[in-house]
Amino acid sequence: MDSTYPVKLGLFAKSTRLTNVPYAPEGRVYGMVSSGIKMPLGGSFYIAEFDPAHSNRVRVVAYVDMYGRAFACDEPLDVPPAMTPQVLIQTYSGAQGAQGCIQVQVGAEQDALTPIMEFSKTGEAVAEMRLTFGLSLKRAEDSGVSFAFMKHDLPYDEFMSICFLSLYKHLPPVIAHSTTAPAASGSGAFDLADVFMRLGSGDFFSGVDREVLEAENSWQESPESARGVERYLVRLLREEGVVGKTASDFAVRFKEDDDPVEPSVHLIRTLSYANTYYIDFSYGYGFDVVENGLFRAHAASASQRATLIGAEGALNRFLLLTDYLQDVGAGNLKEDEALCAQYDAWLIDRICTQAPDPRRPEGVKGRWGRHLKFAQAVESLRLPYRIGYDFRTNEAGDALAVNVSMPPVASFPKSVWDAQAQDFRRTTPADSNASYVRYASHVCILLAAAAMHVSSRVARVLVTCQKPEEGFAPVLSVELTRALVEDAFARDEERAFADPFAILNAASARYEMGEGFELGRIDPLFTFYEGEFALNREPLVYDDPAPLNDAARRELGVERGCDLNIFEERDRRKLAEETVAAMAQGDDAAVEAIKAIHDRSENLTVRRVCQMLLDDFARGNLDAQSELEVREAFLDAYGFKAPMTRAYALSREGDDVGASKVLDSLQAAVDSCKAFNDTSRICYRYFDSYATRVLYEKYCAEDRGGRRVLPLANEPYLVHDLYAQVLSGSIAGQDEALVHAKRCIELAPAYSTAYLRAARAYFVKADFASEAAMCIKALEVAWNPEDAGLAYYWLAFAYWKMDRFELAVACYRRCIALGSQMASQAEEECAELVEGVKGLQRHSALKERELMIEAGIPYDALHDNAQHLLKIAEEAIDSNNDALGTVLASSALRGIRDDAMLPTIRSLQP
Numbered sequence: 001m002d003s004t005y006p007v008k009l010g011l012f013a014k015s016t017r018l019t020n021v022p023y024a025p026e027g028r029v030y031g032m033v034s035s036g037i038k039m040p041l042g043g044s045f046y047i048a049e050f051d052p053a054h055s056n057r058v059r060v061v062a063y064v065d066m067y068g069r070a071f072a073c074d075e076p077l078d079v080p081p082a083m084t085p086q087v088l089i090q091t092y093s094g095a096q097g098a099q100g101c102i103q104v105q106v107g108a109e110q111d112a113l114t115p116i117m118e119f120s121k122t123g124e125a126v127a128e129m130r131l132t133f134g135l136s137l138k139r140a141e142d143s144g145v146s147f148a149f150m151k152h153d154l155p156y157d158e159f160m161s162i163c164f165l166s167l168y169k170h171l172p173p174v175i176a177h178s179t180t181a182p183a184a185s186g187s188g189a190f191d192l193a194d195v196f197m198r199l200g201s202g203d204f205f206s207g208v209d210r211e212v213l214e215a216e217n218s219w220q221e222s223p224e225s226a227r228g229v230e231r232y233l234v235r236l237l238r239e240e241g242v243v244g245k246t247a248s249d250f251a252v253r254f255k256e257d258d259d260p261v262e263p264s265v266h267l268i269r270t271l272s273y274a275n276t277y278y279i280d281f282s283y284g285y286g287f288d289v290v291e292n293g294l295f296r297a298h299a300a301s302a303s304q305r306a307t308l309i310g311a312e313g314a315l316n317r318f319l320l321l322t323d324y325l326q327d328v329g330a331g332n333l334k335e336d337e338a339l340c341a342q343y344d345a346w347l348i349d350r351i352c353t354q355a356p357d358p359r360r361p362e363g364v365k366g367r368w369g370r371h372l373k374f375a376q377a378v379e380s381l382r383l384p385y386r387i388g389y390d391f392r393t394n395e396a397g398d399a400l401a402v403n404v405s406m407p408p409v410a411s412f413p414k415s416v417w418d419a420q421a422q423d424f425r426r427t428t429p430a431d432s433n434a435s436y437v438r439y440a441s442h443v444c445i446l447l448a449a450a451a452m453h454v455s456s457r458v459a460r461v462l463v464t465c466q467k468p469e470e471g472f473a474p475v476l477s478v479e480l481t482r483a484l485v486e487d488a489f490a491r492d493e494e495r496a497f498a499d500p501f502a503i504l505n506a507a508s509a510r511y512e513m514g515e516g517f518e519l520g521r522i523d524p525l526f527t528f529y530e531g532e533f534a535l536n537r538e539p540l541v542y543d544d545p546a547p548l549n550d551a552a553r554r555e556l557g558v559e560r561g562c563d564l565n566i567f568e569e570r571d572r573r574k575l576a577e578e579t580v581a582a583m584a585q586g587d588d589a590a591v592e593a594i595k596a597i598h599d600r601s602e603n604l605t606v607r608r609v610c611q612m613l614l615d616d617f618a619r620g621n622l623d624a625q626s627e628l629e630v631r632e633a634f635l636d637a638y639g640f641k642a643p644m645t646r647a648y649a650l651s652r653e654g655d656d657v658g659a660s661k662v663l664d665s666l667q668a669a670v671d672s673c674k675a676f677n678d679t680s681r682i683c684y685r686y687f688d689s690y691a692t693r694v695l696y697e698k699y700c701a702e703d704r705g706g707r708r709v710l711p712l713a714n715e716p717y718l719v720h721d722l723y724a725q726v727l728s729g730s731i732a733g734q735d736e737a738l739v740h741a742k743r744c745i746e747l748a749p750a751y752s753t754a755y756l757r758a759a760r761a762y763f764v765k766a767d768f769a770s771e772a773a774m775c776i777k778a779l780e781v782a783w784n785p786e787d788a789g790l791a792y793y794w795l796a797f798a799y800w801k802m803d804r805f806e807l808a809v810a811c812y813r814r815c816i817a818l819g820s821q822m823a824s825q826a827e828e829e830c831a832e833l834v835e836g837v838k839g840l841q842r843h844s845a846l847k848e849r850e851l852m853i854e855a856g857i858p859y860d861a862l863h864d865n866a867q868h869l870l871k872i873a874e875e876a877i878d879s880n881n882d883a884l885g886t887v888l889a890s891s892a893l894r895g896i897r898d899d900a901m902l903p904t905i906r907s908l909q910p
Contacts, residue, residue: 005059005480006053007076008327010036010353014380015058016275017050021165027052030165031059033159035315035354046076047161050373056327063087070164075743087164104167107688109621111180165489191320192333192565195230199315204267205246210313214242228336229322232344235337235424236314238413241307250308252283252301253289260871263304267315273379273899276319276384279312294388294405297468298641302408306469307349310411311384317344319326320384341417341424347384348439351446354382358452359486367397368874368885371457374400375900384413386442388468391907392533399460400451400524401533404443408469408534409436409518433517436560440519441500442478444509448480448490449847456481475519476527478509535910541690542570552875556697560896561876561884565866568685568713570634572606576634579613583624590624595809605637605675638673640666640715649721656726663723670716686717686748690884691783694872695865699781703749717747724757728764737761752778752787759794768798780858783865784894789820795857796826805837807855810848817845866895882908 009015011138013036021030029052034045044066047060062076064070068089071081088103148612156252198211206889212234219226239244251260265281284292293305321344325335334345356377364373371393371727378389388405412435415424420579448461465476481505488503489495497503506512512520524534536543544561558564567573575597582593598610616622622629636642639752643666650659670676675682683704687693696709723740727733748754776796782788796811812830816823835842843851870892877885889905 004477005049005054005057007037007048007058007060009033009056009644010327013037013056015050016157017046017163018161021162030161032161033058033060034157036355038078040077040080040660045393047158047164054326055265056323064160064164064352070160070162070166073279078905081878087160087167089160089163094194102163102167104163114369115385130259147156148331150206191236195233199277200267202271203247204265204311207243208237208242208268212237221309223570227333228332229318229325229340230336232321232337232340233318233571235415236318237311239315240311242311242729250304252293252298254283254290254298254300263291263308264524265308270379270896270899273376274382276382277312277315279308281308281772287893294386294468295390302469302885302900305409305520309386309407310414313407313411314380316386317347317384320347320826322381326769330610334479335462336419337424338422341415345413345416346437347883348435349498350381350440350496351439351442351499352449352500353448355489355495356453358449358482358489361453361458363456364454366874366878367908368778368877368889368904370397370457372900372904373454374451375904377454378903379445379900381446381450385439389447389903390528390561392528392535397455397457400458401462401528402447402451402464404440404447404465405468405529406436406440406443406465406473409433409467409588412436412439416475429518430516433519437513437519438500439515440506442497443561444476444478444480445485445503446499447486450487452482455774462526464526465519469517473521474524475522476504476511477522477524478504479525480507480845489540510865520898530639533880535908537880537882537910539883539910541887542567544881544883546721546879546881548881549875549879552872552879552881555872555875556694561879561881564690566690566693568711569637569710570602572609572634572637573608575601576631579630579634580627583627583630585624587617587624587714590630606634607632609637621773637677638669638713638715640669640713643669644715644718644722647719651722654728659722659726663719663726666715666719667723670719674717676712676716678707681707682710683718684712684747686711686714686751688751688753689891690887691749691869692748694869694888695781695783698750698865698868700749717744721754721757728761734761734765738765750781751809752782752784752791755772755781756787756790756794763794763798766801768801772798772802777856780861781865782862783869783891784816786820789815789818789822792818793820793822793826797829800829802831804855805833805840806843807851808833809840810843810851813848862895870896877908 006420017031017035029050032045033048047062051057062070069085071085072086090101191291251262253260257787263281268278291301362372386409391402395401412432418425444463451461454459459482462479468471487507510522583590615641647659647662720740720743724737729735738761744754744850755774755778759771762771775791791813792811796808799808815826869888873885873888
């Protein structure tokens, strides 16, 4: 046993290495380990030092629980330690909202903890918090520690690890005092890190070519540098047919008369979860995607799909293979190709070794939490071949069903090692089918264990494996009970399940297998469109009567999701559909329906529309075929829509004079309407989305003033918005443009575009200070990265004009980082600014953030707003108001990068 790094991690252990640990001796590698190692019940993770020469061997440094405590230790623990932690995070409600304090031990013989630093945070529980530095920072004068390493928005595990490694001064001597890096193992020029770097540089095809060319050239020049594992990688890539190719070689003609379409191909390393490779590819016409390898599959691109997914599998098999070889070998990766091939074939049968134990469920509460936790578990799986997945739970929450999109059979290994012939041989169709069947069976067990580990409520898991290359045909369907899965885990502690079909057969799995091991189409045990997993909840927010829970009601000020209305014509739209349905029975039925609506309605506008329709039926202007006219009468009750459409058309044609004339008459009609005048009890506001409506409740308490908020018709806002756009283009109209822009802010105080319209009007007037102020207001309420990107872009230019060059650069770089549509333009202007201003000081991203916060720019607002939307979404979903919850979660996803959120949202949508 290696006494320096005595703990050996399993093949599929979840671990993360840190790159930003200050004061770390050169050559030392630290990080976190959260699975594949003994852990106290309910534990969180260990802080560990990794063997630089052997990636799966570590030395435990500390244990961290879920309550903000880090305990120094030198081995895995059976139970939580009963002692004072060396680092403690305490949280409390302060003047600035949710805050906290870092405390550490300052003496080797002392148990006392000393406060070192204060911070602000978001997140309810300590283990869920995201930490923000620089807002309320206080440092102990004698701490002697620089906090420059603290980047914005650290996740809990990274924050706790860096705090422990940086602040606690009495770490084990090998960390605290050693300054000599261990000698590198192996010999020659082979470096595994270089292989991964070459694969990840440039686009996917150039990365593959760079690796193959570099490897084969080095073998010719220096045969001793060759490693069997790299030779095996090159063999796999050549067998998959991606060496020497470009995207044009994968072009597909989807329509007979159209030109071939090249795929968009990107190689991604999924660092947040599994830390494996993912080839993101898609074919499409504009926004119309016809093939993406997972949820859309087209017969014309079947071979290209199999090749690209096969190449992705080759990279992940190499990744998992090198991890395993370092684990079982001496760390020098000198195994030959034959052994690599044998281990590679074995990977398919080892994926369940990473399964969480269903006998120790986590007890996650809430529908959103359980769905998200399952998605996170699947995203964390380190698999040699990709799977796509959609899942649902039943109404009771005790059963979970998963549709698995399997990789194409053609993406499985193209060759195997023949021990008798002592050479590689091409695989037969039966070989590929057998690999496919074994993989699918293990996937079923793995997903069942993951679901049952999330919550003890999950008693049944149903899995259906589908073949995308055959129109997503179901080929294997099984229902696994908790008793069966727990028994299987009790019998096989290694969780290898050498005969997975024994478990599936015990569950009476459905499958049809031919003599060549091919799986045929079967009737699945479930569908998402009928039966217990069909989602029967109301799909539209404004029709969903489900009451919100107490937390959501406090945040939103309404009792039900449908009360959070953003459509002024919502109720009239329902009346229009009621009338149109009656019209199918003839003129008399239509007239009777309209009379009934008129008589029961207390809304004067509705009564006026009904009377107009009755008159038109009586005159013969309308009949049972006039569905379009009836709908329009209800939806455009004020006659605003047609002139607004005309004004937009004229503006797009460049006829600002004509557009202004139409807007003048429309404005007069709006002013005379009186239907949307604020009163002491009601205020009318414009909302472009439910996200903006939620943020109105968060930021606009003063504007609301205790009044009931009702949605404004679109046109009373849009007329001012278009006025501001049209008039900003003329010198004579600048002052009037600003008047209309300010009116937009009054009508939509939580809408970032309203402030950006005012910012543009100030820009035309060359009032850059006021322009900057409007951009800052836009950032405060922004939830969409596109809006924030535009605000940062205009803010940068305003600061440039005010000679605040450092701030201008910081804002340009923030715009670029958000990846908005303005990013490329921001790059060009930022480069011009840096080149044109001599002596302009360069700053790190952290320093730029500090500069912006000091200038009053709400740097964190975009993230905070997204988190707020996500919080409300969770409360709505836990109230069974899925319509509102999924809409808000989808909006939050624009500002929160989390691969697990999209499948979670899909799992809650009909």
